[in-house]
Amino acid sequence: MPEKRPRGYQPSWCPRAATRDLLAAVDRVLDRYTAQLPLTIRQTWYALVSDGVLAKEEKTYKRLVEVLGMARRSGRVPWDALRDDTAVGVEPLAYTGPDHFRRTLLALGEDFRLDRQAGQPVRLEVWSETAGMVPQLVTVADPYGVPVYSGGGFNGLPGKRAAARRAAARTHDAVRILVVSDWDPSGVHLFTALAEDVTAFAVVDAPHTRIDFERLVVTEQQITDHHLPTAPAKPTDRRSFVGTSTTQAEALPPDTLAAIVRTAIEAHRDMDLLADVLEGERAQRRDLVERLRTFGGPTDPPGRAAGPSPDLPG
Structure with a gap:
Protein backbone atom coordinates (compact mmCIF):
# COMPACT_ATOMS: atom_id res chain seq x y z
CA MET A 1 0.00 0.00 0.00
CA PRO A 2 1.52 3.37 -0.99
CA GLU A 3 2.31 5.86 1.77
CA LYS A 4 -0.01 8.86 1.35
CA ARG A 5 0.98 10.87 4.39
CA PRO A 6 3.05 14.00 3.69
CA ARG A 7 6.77 13.85 4.29
CA GLY A 8 9.28 16.69 4.56
CA TYR A 9 8.44 20.28 3.67
CA GLN A 10 5.16 21.05 1.92
CA PRO A 11 5.55 24.56 0.46
CA SER A 12 2.70 24.08 -2.03
CA TRP A 13 0.09 23.22 0.62
CA CYS A 14 -3.18 25.00 -0.13
CA PRO A 15 -5.59 24.63 2.80
CA ARG A 16 -9.33 24.86 2.36
CA ALA A 17 -11.30 27.87 3.54
CA ALA A 18 -12.31 26.24 6.85
CA THR A 19 -8.69 25.34 7.55
CA ARG A 20 -7.58 28.90 6.74
CA ASP A 21 -10.13 30.17 9.26
CA LEU A 22 -8.76 27.77 11.88
CA LEU A 23 -5.20 28.91 11.19
CA ALA A 24 -6.26 32.54 11.54
CA ALA A 25 -7.62 31.64 14.98
CA VAL A 26 -4.31 29.92 15.79
CA ASP A 27 -2.50 33.12 14.79
CA ARG A 28 -4.59 35.06 17.28
CA VAL A 29 -3.72 32.60 20.05
CA LEU A 30 0.01 32.73 19.27
CA ASP A 31 -0.08 36.53 19.16
CA ARG A 32 -1.91 36.64 22.50
CA TYR A 33 0.70 34.49 24.21
CA THR A 34 3.85 35.74 22.52
CA ALA A 35 5.62 36.04 25.89
CA GLN A 36 4.89 32.38 26.69
CA LEU A 37 5.97 30.77 23.40
CA PRO A 38 6.48 28.01 22.55
CA LEU A 39 3.05 26.61 23.39
CA THR A 40 2.19 22.95 23.30
CA ILE A 41 -0.42 21.95 20.74
CA ARG A 42 -2.79 21.00 23.56
CA GLN A 43 -2.42 24.47 25.10
CA THR A 44 -3.28 25.93 21.70
CA TRP A 45 -6.28 23.62 21.47
CA TYR A 46 -7.56 24.64 24.89
CA ALA A 47 -7.23 28.31 23.93
CA LEU A 48 -9.25 27.66 20.77
CA VAL A 49 -11.87 25.83 22.84
CA SER A 50 -12.08 28.79 25.23
CA ASP A 51 -12.37 31.15 22.25
CA GLY A 52 -15.33 29.15 20.94
CA VAL A 53 -13.45 28.17 17.77
CA LEU A 54 -13.38 24.43 18.48
CA ALA A 55 -15.59 22.09 20.46
CA LYS A 56 -13.97 20.28 23.38
CA GLU A 57 -13.87 16.92 21.64
CA GLU A 58 -10.91 14.65 21.05
CA LYS A 59 -11.61 14.68 17.31
CA THR A 60 -11.07 18.46 17.15
CA TYR A 61 -7.74 18.03 18.93
CA LYS A 62 -6.67 15.36 16.45
CA ARG A 63 -7.69 17.61 13.59
CA LEU A 64 -5.65 20.48 15.04
CA VAL A 65 -2.60 18.21 15.30
CA GLU A 66 -2.92 17.35 11.61
CA VAL A 67 -3.52 20.95 10.54
CA LEU A 68 -0.60 22.32 12.54
CA GLY A 69 1.62 19.58 11.20
CA MET A 70 0.93 20.70 7.64
CA ALA A 71 1.07 24.37 8.64
CA ARG A 72 4.60 23.90 9.97
CA ARG A 73 5.67 21.77 7.01
CA SER A 74 4.46 24.51 4.68
CA GLY A 75 5.90 27.43 6.63
CA ARG A 76 2.46 28.81 7.48
CA VAL A 77 3.16 28.49 11.24
CA PRO A 78 6.71 29.02 12.61
CA TRP A 79 8.37 25.85 13.83
CA ASP A 80 9.52 27.44 17.06
CA ALA A 81 6.04 28.70 18.02
CA LEU A 82 4.97 25.21 19.08
CA ARG A 83 6.67 22.55 21.14
CA ASP A 84 6.34 18.77 21.00
CA ASP A 85 7.49 16.31 23.64
CA THR A 86 10.48 15.04 21.69
CA ALA A 87 13.43 12.85 22.53
CA VAL A 88 16.54 14.37 24.07
CA GLY A 89 19.78 14.27 22.12
CA VAL A 90 23.35 14.90 23.26
CA GLU A 91 26.04 16.07 20.85
CA PRO A 92 29.78 15.70 21.53
CA LEU A 93 31.50 18.92 22.55
CA ALA A 94 34.16 19.98 20.05
CA TYR A 95 35.96 23.12 18.84
CA THR A 96 37.36 24.17 15.49
CA GLY A 97 40.61 25.23 17.17
CA PRO A 98 42.10 27.23 20.08
CA ASP A 99 40.58 30.51 18.92
CA HIS A 100 37.12 28.95 18.90
CA LEU A 137 8.06 27.64 32.91
CA VAL A 138 11.81 28.20 32.53
CA THR A 139 11.09 31.68 31.17
CA VAL A 140 9.35 32.50 34.45
CA ALA A 141 11.62 30.64 36.89
CA ASP A 142 15.08 31.23 35.41
CA PRO A 143 15.47 34.90 36.42
CA TYR A 144 15.11 33.78 40.05
CA GLY A 145 17.60 30.92 39.62
CA VAL A 146 14.86 28.34 40.13
CA PRO A 147 15.32 25.08 38.16
CA VAL A 148 12.49 23.35 36.29
CA TYR A 149 12.14 19.59 35.93
CA SER A 150 9.75 17.67 33.71
CA GLY A 151 7.37 14.74 33.68
CA GLY A 152 9.30 11.55 33.12
CA GLY A 153 12.21 12.93 35.10
CA PHE A 154 10.35 13.13 38.41
CA ASN A 155 7.72 10.46 37.85
CA GLY A 156 10.43 7.79 37.55
CA LEU A 157 12.20 6.25 40.50
CA PRO A 158 15.68 7.72 39.72
CA GLY A 159 14.18 11.21 39.43
CA LYS A 160 12.60 10.99 42.87
CA ARG A 161 15.83 9.83 44.47
CA ALA A 162 17.75 12.55 42.61
CA ALA A 163 15.46 15.19 44.16
CA ALA A 164 16.33 14.00 47.65
CA ARG A 165 20.04 13.94 46.85
CA ARG A 166 19.89 17.49 45.43
CA ALA A 167 18.40 18.60 48.74
CA ALA A 168 21.30 16.97 50.57
CA ALA A 169 23.87 18.74 48.37
CA ARG A 170 22.54 22.23 49.17
CA THR A 171 23.10 24.42 52.20
CA HIS A 172 19.41 25.24 52.63
CA ASP A 173 17.50 23.80 55.58
CA ALA A 174 14.30 23.62 53.52
CA VAL A 175 13.33 22.82 49.94
CA ARG A 176 9.93 23.59 48.45
CA ILE A 177 8.82 21.89 45.25
CA LEU A 178 6.15 23.70 43.25
CA VAL A 179 4.22 21.20 41.13
CA VAL A 180 2.30 21.82 37.89
CA SER A 181 0.12 18.80 37.05
CA ASP A 182 -3.32 17.84 35.77
CA TRP A 183 -6.39 17.76 37.99
CA ASP A 184 -7.46 14.17 37.47
CA PRO A 185 -6.90 10.85 39.27
CA SER A 186 -3.54 10.39 37.55
CA GLY A 187 -2.31 13.90 38.35
CA VAL A 188 -3.44 13.74 41.97
CA HIS A 189 -1.93 10.29 42.45
CA LEU A 190 1.31 11.49 40.84
CA PHE A 191 1.52 14.44 43.24
CA THR A 192 0.85 12.29 46.31
CA ALA A 193 3.24 9.49 45.29
CA LEU A 194 5.88 12.05 44.41
CA ALA A 195 5.72 13.78 47.78
CA GLU A 196 5.71 10.52 49.72
CA ASP A 197 8.55 8.90 47.79
CA VAL A 198 10.88 11.91 47.73
CA THR A 199 10.26 12.48 51.43
CA ALA A 200 11.05 8.83 52.17
CA PHE A 201 14.32 9.00 50.20
CA ALA A 202 15.20 12.22 52.00
CA VAL A 203 14.98 10.54 55.40
CA VAL A 204 18.19 8.74 54.42
CA ASP A 205 19.77 11.05 51.85
CA ALA A 206 18.89 14.47 53.32
CA PRO A 207 17.93 13.88 56.96
CA HIS A 208 18.48 17.50 58.02
CA THR A 209 16.50 19.10 55.17
CA ARG A 210 12.76 19.66 55.21
CA ILE A 211 11.12 19.03 51.81
CA ASP A 212 7.64 20.41 51.16
CA PHE A 213 5.41 20.05 48.11
CA GLU A 214 2.91 22.58 46.83
CA ARG A 215 0.39 21.96 44.06
CA LEU A 216 0.37 25.16 42.01
CA VAL A 217 -1.68 23.98 39.07
CA VAL A 218 -4.35 22.73 38.62
CA THR A 219 -6.66 23.16 41.62
CA GLU A 220 -10.43 23.03 41.80
CA GLN A 221 -10.45 26.70 42.76
CA GLN A 222 -8.53 27.56 39.57
CA ILE A 223 -11.05 25.58 37.53
CA THR A 224 -13.80 27.80 38.94
CA ASP A 225 -11.88 31.07 38.86
CA HIS A 226 -10.71 30.70 35.26
CA HIS A 227 -13.71 28.81 33.86
CA LEU A 228 -11.52 25.96 32.65
CA PRO A 229 -13.07 23.30 30.42
CA THR A 230 -13.61 20.02 32.24
CA ALA A 231 -14.48 16.40 31.60
CA PRO A 232 -15.67 13.55 33.82
CA ALA A 233 -13.02 11.27 35.30
CA LYS A 234 -12.42 8.17 33.20
CA PRO A 235 -14.52 5.30 34.55
CA THR A 236 -11.61 2.93 33.95
CA ASP A 237 -9.40 4.84 36.41
CA ARG A 238 -10.14 3.31 39.83
CA ARG A 239 -7.78 5.49 41.85
CA SER A 240 -9.36 7.62 44.56
CA PHE A 241 -10.16 11.15 43.44
CA VAL A 242 -11.91 13.86 45.44
CA GLY A 243 -12.71 16.02 42.43
CA THR A 244 -16.02 16.11 40.59
CA SER A 245 -14.44 16.76 37.19
CA THR A 246 -11.02 16.77 35.54
CA THR A 247 -8.92 19.19 33.52
CA GLN A 248 -5.35 19.41 32.28
CA ALA A 249 -2.69 21.90 33.27
CA GLU A 250 -2.51 22.96 29.64
CA ALA A 251 -6.10 24.21 29.88
CA LEU A 252 -4.92 27.15 31.99
CA PRO A 253 -4.11 30.21 29.82
CA PRO A 254 -0.30 30.42 29.47
CA ASP A 255 -0.11 33.98 30.78
CA THR A 256 -2.20 33.03 33.81
CA LEU A 257 0.05 30.03 34.43
CA ALA A 258 3.12 32.29 34.26
CA ALA A 259 1.57 34.72 36.76
CA ILE A 260 0.73 31.90 39.20
CA VAL A 261 4.27 30.50 39.07
CA ARG A 262 5.89 33.94 39.42
CA THR A 263 3.68 34.84 42.39
CA ALA A 264 4.47 31.53 44.11
CA ILE A 265 8.21 32.00 43.63
CA GLU A 266 8.22 35.56 44.92
CA ALA A 267 6.16 34.53 47.95
CA HIS A 268 9.20 32.52 49.08
CA ARG A 269 11.90 35.03 48.11
CA ASP A 270 13.68 37.74 50.05
CA MET A 271 13.71 40.20 47.15
CA ASP A 272 16.27 42.52 48.79
CA LEU A 273 18.65 39.60 49.22
CA LEU A 274 18.11 38.60 45.60
CA ALA A 275 18.85 42.16 44.47
CA ASP A 276 22.17 42.04 46.35
CA VAL A 277 23.08 38.77 44.63
CA LEU A 278 22.26 40.25 41.22
CA GLU A 279 24.41 43.29 41.92
CA GLY A 280 27.36 41.10 42.92
CA GLU A 281 26.77 38.95 39.87
CA ARG A 282 27.03 41.91 37.51
CA ALA A 283 30.24 43.16 39.11
CA GLN A 284 31.91 39.75 38.99
CA ARG A 285 30.77 39.25 35.39
CA ARG A 286 32.38 42.51 34.29
CA ASP A 287 35.66 41.56 35.96
CA LEU A 288 35.62 38.06 34.53
CA VAL A 289 34.91 39.24 30.98
CA GLU A 290 37.78 41.71 31.10
CA ARG A 291 40.16 38.96 32.22
CA LEU A 292 38.94 36.60 29.50
CA ARG A 293 39.34 39.25 26.81
CA THR A 294 42.97 39.66 27.83
CA PHE A 295 43.39 35.90 27.69
CA GLY A 296 41.74 35.78 24.27
CA GLY A 297 44.40 37.97 22.67
CA PRO A 298 44.17 41.00 20.36
CA THR A 299 43.39 38.97 17.25
CA ASP A 300 40.15 37.57 18.63
CA PRO A 301 36.94 39.32 17.61
CA PRO A 302 35.48 41.26 20.55
CA GLY A 303 32.64 39.67 22.47
CA ARG A 304 29.41 41.43 23.23
CA ALA A 305 29.38 44.02 25.99
CA ALA A 306 29.52 42.60 29.49
CA GLY A 307 26.01 43.65 30.41
CA PRO A 308 23.74 41.86 32.82
CA SER A 309 22.18 38.52 32.02
CA PRO A 310 18.39 38.53 32.24
CA ASP A 311 17.32 39.82 35.63
CA LEU A 312 13.88 39.83 37.17
CA PRO A 313 10.87 40.85 35.07
CA GLY A 314 9.84 44.47 35.26
Whole structure:
Protein backbone atom coordinates (compact mmCIF):
# COMPACT_ATOMS: atom_id res chain seq x y z
CA MET A 1 0.00 0.00 0.00
CA PRO A 2 1.52 3.37 -0.99
CA GLU A 3 2.31 5.86 1.77
CA LYS A 4 -0.01 8.86 1.35
CA ARG A 5 0.98 10.87 4.39
CA PRO A 6 3.05 14.00 3.69
CA ARG A 7 6.77 13.85 4.29
CA GLY A 8 9.28 16.69 4.56
CA TYR A 9 8.44 20.28 3.67
CA GLN A 10 5.16 21.05 1.92
CA PRO A 11 5.55 24.56 0.46
CA SER A 12 2.70 24.08 -2.03
CA TRP A 13 0.09 23.22 0.62
CA CYS A 14 -3.18 25.00 -0.13
CA PRO A 15 -5.59 24.63 2.80
CA ARG A 16 -9.33 24.86 2.36
CA ALA A 17 -11.30 27.87 3.54
CA ALA A 18 -12.31 26.24 6.85
CA THR A 19 -8.69 25.34 7.55
CA ARG A 20 -7.58 28.90 6.74
CA ASP A 21 -10.13 30.17 9.26
CA LEU A 22 -8.76 27.77 11.88
CA LEU A 23 -5.20 28.91 11.19
CA ALA A 24 -6.26 32.54 11.54
CA ALA A 25 -7.62 31.64 14.98
CA VAL A 26 -4.31 29.92 15.79
CA ASP A 27 -2.50 33.12 14.79
CA ARG A 28 -4.59 35.06 17.28
CA VAL A 29 -3.72 32.60 20.05
CA LEU A 30 0.01 32.73 19.27
CA ASP A 31 -0.08 36.53 19.16
CA ARG A 32 -1.91 36.64 22.50
CA TYR A 33 0.70 34.49 24.21
CA THR A 34 3.85 35.74 22.52
CA ALA A 35 5.62 36.04 25.89
CA GLN A 36 4.89 32.38 26.69
CA LEU A 37 5.97 30.77 23.40
CA PRO A 38 6.48 28.01 22.55
CA LEU A 39 3.05 26.61 23.39
CA THR A 40 2.19 22.95 23.30
CA ILE A 41 -0.42 21.95 20.74
CA ARG A 42 -2.79 21.00 23.56
CA GLN A 43 -2.42 24.47 25.10
CA THR A 44 -3.28 25.93 21.70
CA TRP A 45 -6.28 23.62 21.47
CA TYR A 46 -7.56 24.64 24.89
CA ALA A 47 -7.23 28.31 23.93
CA LEU A 48 -9.25 27.66 20.77
CA VAL A 49 -11.87 25.83 22.84
CA SER A 50 -12.08 28.79 25.23
CA ASP A 51 -12.37 31.15 22.25
CA GLY A 52 -15.33 29.15 20.94
CA VAL A 53 -13.45 28.17 17.77
CA LEU A 54 -13.38 24.43 18.48
CA ALA A 55 -15.59 22.09 20.46
CA LYS A 56 -13.97 20.28 23.38
CA GLU A 57 -13.87 16.92 21.64
CA GLU A 58 -10.91 14.65 21.05
CA LYS A 59 -11.61 14.68 17.31
CA THR A 60 -11.07 18.46 17.15
CA TYR A 61 -7.74 18.03 18.93
CA LYS A 62 -6.67 15.36 16.45
CA ARG A 63 -7.69 17.61 13.59
CA LEU A 64 -5.65 20.48 15.04
CA VAL A 65 -2.60 18.21 15.30
CA GLU A 66 -2.92 17.35 11.61
CA VAL A 67 -3.52 20.95 10.54
CA LEU A 68 -0.60 22.32 12.54
CA GLY A 69 1.62 19.58 11.20
CA MET A 70 0.93 20.70 7.64
CA ALA A 71 1.07 24.37 8.64
CA ARG A 72 4.60 23.90 9.97
CA ARG A 73 5.67 21.77 7.01
CA SER A 74 4.46 24.51 4.68
CA GLY A 75 5.90 27.43 6.63
CA ARG A 76 2.46 28.81 7.48
CA VAL A 77 3.16 28.49 11.24
CA PRO A 78 6.71 29.02 12.61
CA TRP A 79 8.37 25.85 13.83
CA ASP A 80 9.52 27.44 17.06
CA ALA A 81 6.04 28.70 18.02
CA LEU A 82 4.97 25.21 19.08
CA ARG A 83 6.67 22.55 21.14
CA ASP A 84 6.34 18.77 21.00
CA ASP A 85 7.49 16.31 23.64
CA THR A 86 10.48 15.04 21.69
CA ALA A 87 13.43 12.85 22.53
CA VAL A 88 16.54 14.37 24.07
CA GLY A 89 19.78 14.27 22.12
CA VAL A 90 23.35 14.90 23.26
CA GLU A 91 26.04 16.07 20.85
CA PRO A 92 29.78 15.70 21.53
CA LEU A 93 31.50 18.92 22.55
CA ALA A 94 34.16 19.98 20.05
CA TYR A 95 35.96 23.12 18.84
CA THR A 96 37.36 24.17 15.49
CA GLY A 97 40.61 25.23 17.17
CA PRO A 98 42.10 27.23 20.08
CA ASP A 99 40.58 30.51 18.92
CA HIS A 100 37.12 28.95 18.90
CA PHE A 101 37.76 27.66 22.41
CA ARG A 102 38.82 31.12 23.66
CA ARG A 103 35.75 32.71 22.09
CA THR A 104 33.60 30.08 23.79
CA LEU A 105 35.19 30.92 27.14
CA LEU A 106 34.43 34.59 26.55
CA ALA A 107 30.82 33.80 25.70
CA LEU A 108 30.54 31.75 28.88
CA GLY A 109 31.99 34.64 30.86
CA GLU A 110 29.38 36.99 29.42
CA ASP A 111 26.71 34.59 30.71
CA PHE A 112 28.28 34.24 34.17
CA ARG A 113 25.75 33.89 36.96
CA LEU A 114 25.85 33.35 40.69
CA ASP A 115 23.49 31.03 42.50
CA ARG A 116 20.47 33.34 42.71
CA GLN A 117 18.94 31.20 45.46
CA ALA A 118 21.98 31.59 47.73
CA GLY A 119 21.04 32.75 51.21
CA GLN A 120 17.30 32.38 50.68
CA PRO A 121 15.38 30.73 53.53
CA VAL A 122 14.06 27.99 51.27
CA ARG A 123 15.33 26.54 48.00
CA LEU A 124 12.72 26.26 45.26
CA GLU A 125 12.19 23.87 42.35
CA VAL A 126 9.37 23.79 39.79
CA TRP A 127 8.22 20.41 38.51
CA SER A 128 5.91 19.97 35.52
CA GLU A 129 3.97 16.83 34.68
CA THR A 130 4.03 17.84 31.00
CA ALA A 131 7.50 18.10 29.44
CA GLY A 132 6.24 20.36 26.66
CA MET A 133 5.46 23.14 29.17
CA VAL A 134 9.01 23.28 30.53
CA PRO A 135 10.34 26.08 28.22
CA GLN A 136 7.62 28.55 29.23
CA LEU A 137 8.06 27.64 32.91
CA VAL A 138 11.81 28.20 32.53
CA THR A 139 11.09 31.68 31.17
CA VAL A 140 9.35 32.50 34.45
CA ALA A 141 11.62 30.64 36.89
CA ASP A 142 15.08 31.23 35.41
CA PRO A 143 15.47 34.90 36.42
CA TYR A 144 15.11 33.78 40.05
CA GLY A 145 17.60 30.92 39.62
CA VAL A 146 14.86 28.34 40.13
CA PRO A 147 15.32 25.08 38.16
CA VAL A 148 12.49 23.35 36.29
CA TYR A 149 12.14 19.59 35.93
CA SER A 150 9.75 17.67 33.71
CA GLY A 151 7.37 14.74 33.68
CA GLY A 152 9.30 11.55 33.12
CA GLY A 153 12.21 12.93 35.10
CA PHE A 154 10.35 13.13 38.41
CA ASN A 155 7.72 10.46 37.85
CA GLY A 156 10.43 7.79 37.55
CA LEU A 157 12.20 6.25 40.50
CA PRO A 158 15.68 7.72 39.72
CA GLY A 159 14.18 11.21 39.43
CA LYS A 160 12.60 10.99 42.87
CA ARG A 161 15.83 9.83 44.47
CA ALA A 162 17.75 12.55 42.61
CA ALA A 163 15.46 15.19 44.16
CA ALA A 164 16.33 14.00 47.65
CA ARG A 165 20.04 13.94 46.85
CA ARG A 166 19.89 17.49 45.43
CA ALA A 167 18.40 18.60 48.74
CA ALA A 168 21.30 16.97 50.57
CA ALA A 169 23.87 18.74 48.37
CA ARG A 170 22.54 22.23 49.17
CA THR A 171 23.10 24.42 52.20
CA HIS A 172 19.41 25.24 52.63
CA ASP A 173 17.50 23.80 55.58
CA ALA A 174 14.30 23.62 53.52
CA VAL A 175 13.33 22.82 49.94
CA ARG A 176 9.93 23.59 48.45
CA ILE A 177 8.82 21.89 45.25
CA LEU A 178 6.15 23.70 43.25
CA VAL A 179 4.22 21.20 41.13
CA VAL A 180 2.30 21.82 37.89
CA SER A 181 0.12 18.80 37.05
CA ASP A 182 -3.32 17.84 35.77
CA TRP A 183 -6.39 17.76 37.99
CA ASP A 184 -7.46 14.17 37.47
CA PRO A 185 -6.90 10.85 39.27
CA SER A 186 -3.54 10.39 37.55
CA GLY A 187 -2.31 13.90 38.35
CA VAL A 188 -3.44 13.74 41.97
CA HIS A 189 -1.93 10.29 42.45
CA LEU A 190 1.31 11.49 40.84
CA PHE A 191 1.52 14.44 43.24
CA THR A 192 0.85 12.29 46.31
CA ALA A 193 3.24 9.49 45.29
CA LEU A 194 5.88 12.05 44.41
CA ALA A 195 5.72 13.78 47.78
CA GLU A 196 5.71 10.52 49.72
CA ASP A 197 8.55 8.90 47.79
CA VAL A 198 10.88 11.91 47.73
CA THR A 199 10.26 12.48 51.43
CA ALA A 200 11.05 8.83 52.17
CA PHE A 201 14.32 9.00 50.20
CA ALA A 202 15.20 12.22 52.00
CA VAL A 203 14.98 10.54 55.40
CA VAL A 204 18.19 8.74 54.42
CA ASP A 205 19.77 11.05 51.85
CA ALA A 206 18.89 14.47 53.32
CA PRO A 207 17.93 13.88 56.96
CA HIS A 208 18.48 17.50 58.02
CA THR A 209 16.50 19.10 55.17
CA ARG A 210 12.76 19.66 55.21
CA ILE A 211 11.12 19.03 51.81
CA ASP A 212 7.64 20.41 51.16
CA PHE A 213 5.41 20.05 48.11
CA GLU A 214 2.91 22.58 46.83
CA ARG A 215 0.39 21.96 44.06
CA LEU A 216 0.37 25.16 42.01
CA VAL A 217 -1.68 23.98 39.07
CA VAL A 218 -4.35 22.73 38.62
CA THR A 219 -6.66 23.16 41.62
CA GLU A 220 -10.43 23.03 41.80
CA GLN A 221 -10.45 26.70 42.76
CA GLN A 222 -8.53 27.56 39.57
CA ILE A 223 -11.05 25.58 37.53
CA THR A 224 -13.80 27.80 38.94
CA ASP A 225 -11.88 31.07 38.86
CA HIS A 226 -10.71 30.70 35.26
CA HIS A 227 -13.71 28.81 33.86
CA LEU A 228 -11.52 25.96 32.65
CA PRO A 229 -13.07 23.30 30.42
CA THR A 230 -13.61 20.02 32.24
CA ALA A 231 -14.48 16.40 31.60
CA PRO A 232 -15.67 13.55 33.82
CA ALA A 233 -13.02 11.27 35.30
CA LYS A 234 -12.42 8.17 33.20
CA PRO A 235 -14.52 5.30 34.55
CA THR A 236 -11.61 2.93 33.95
CA ASP A 237 -9.40 4.84 36.41
CA ARG A 238 -10.14 3.31 39.83
CA ARG A 239 -7.78 5.49 41.85
CA SER A 240 -9.36 7.62 44.56
CA PHE A 241 -10.16 11.15 43.44
CA VAL A 242 -11.91 13.86 45.44
CA GLY A 243 -12.71 16.02 42.43
CA THR A 244 -16.02 16.11 40.59
CA SER A 245 -14.44 16.76 37.19
CA THR A 246 -11.02 16.77 35.54
CA THR A 247 -8.92 19.19 33.52
CA GLN A 248 -5.35 19.41 32.28
CA ALA A 249 -2.69 21.90 33.27
CA GLU A 250 -2.51 22.96 29.64
CA ALA A 251 -6.10 24.21 29.88
CA LEU A 252 -4.92 27.15 31.99
CA PRO A 253 -4.11 30.21 29.82
CA PRO A 254 -0.30 30.42 29.47
CA ASP A 255 -0.11 33.98 30.78
CA THR A 256 -2.20 33.03 33.81
CA LEU A 257 0.05 30.03 34.43
CA ALA A 258 3.12 32.29 34.26
CA ALA A 259 1.57 34.72 36.76
CA ILE A 260 0.73 31.90 39.20
CA VAL A 261 4.27 30.50 39.07
CA ARG A 262 5.89 33.94 39.42
CA THR A 263 3.68 34.84 42.39
CA ALA A 264 4.47 31.53 44.11
CA ILE A 265 8.21 32.00 43.63
CA GLU A 266 8.22 35.56 44.92
CA ALA A 267 6.16 34.53 47.95
CA HIS A 268 9.20 32.52 49.08
CA ARG A 269 11.90 35.03 48.11
CA ASP A 270 13.68 37.74 50.05
CA MET A 271 13.71 40.20 47.15
CA ASP A 272 16.27 42.52 48.79
CA LEU A 273 18.65 39.60 49.22
CA LEU A 274 18.11 38.60 45.60
CA ALA A 275 18.85 42.16 44.47
CA ASP A 276 22.17 42.04 46.35
CA VAL A 277 23.08 38.77 44.63
CA LEU A 278 22.26 40.25 41.22
CA GLU A 279 24.41 43.29 41.92
CA GLY A 280 27.36 41.10 42.92
CA GLU A 281 26.77 38.95 39.87
CA ARG A 282 27.03 41.91 37.51
CA ALA A 283 30.24 43.16 39.11
CA GLN A 284 31.91 39.75 38.99
CA ARG A 285 30.77 39.25 35.39
CA ARG A 286 32.38 42.51 34.29
CA ASP A 287 35.66 41.56 35.96
CA LEU A 288 35.62 38.06 34.53
CA VAL A 289 34.91 39.24 30.98
CA GLU A 290 37.78 41.71 31.10
CA ARG A 291 40.16 38.96 32.22
CA LEU A 292 38.94 36.60 29.50
CA ARG A 293 39.34 39.25 26.81
CA THR A 294 42.97 39.66 27.83
CA PHE A 295 43.39 35.90 27.69
CA GLY A 296 41.74 35.78 24.27
CA GLY A 297 44.40 37.97 22.67
CA PRO A 298 44.17 41.00 20.36
CA THR A 299 43.39 38.97 17.25
CA ASP A 300 40.15 37.57 18.63
CA PRO A 301 36.94 39.32 17.61
CA PRO A 302 35.48 41.26 20.55
CA GLY A 303 32.64 39.67 22.47
CA ARG A 304 29.41 41.43 23.23
CA ALA A 305 29.38 44.02 25.99
CA ALA A 306 29.52 42.60 29.49
CA GLY A 307 26.01 43.65 30.41
CA PRO A 308 23.74 41.86 32.82
CA SER A 309 22.18 38.52 32.02
CA PRO A 310 18.39 38.53 32.24
CA ASP A 311 17.32 39.82 35.63
CA LEU A 312 13.88 39.83 37.17
CA PRO A 313 10.87 40.85 35.07
CA GLY A 314 9.84 44.47 35.26
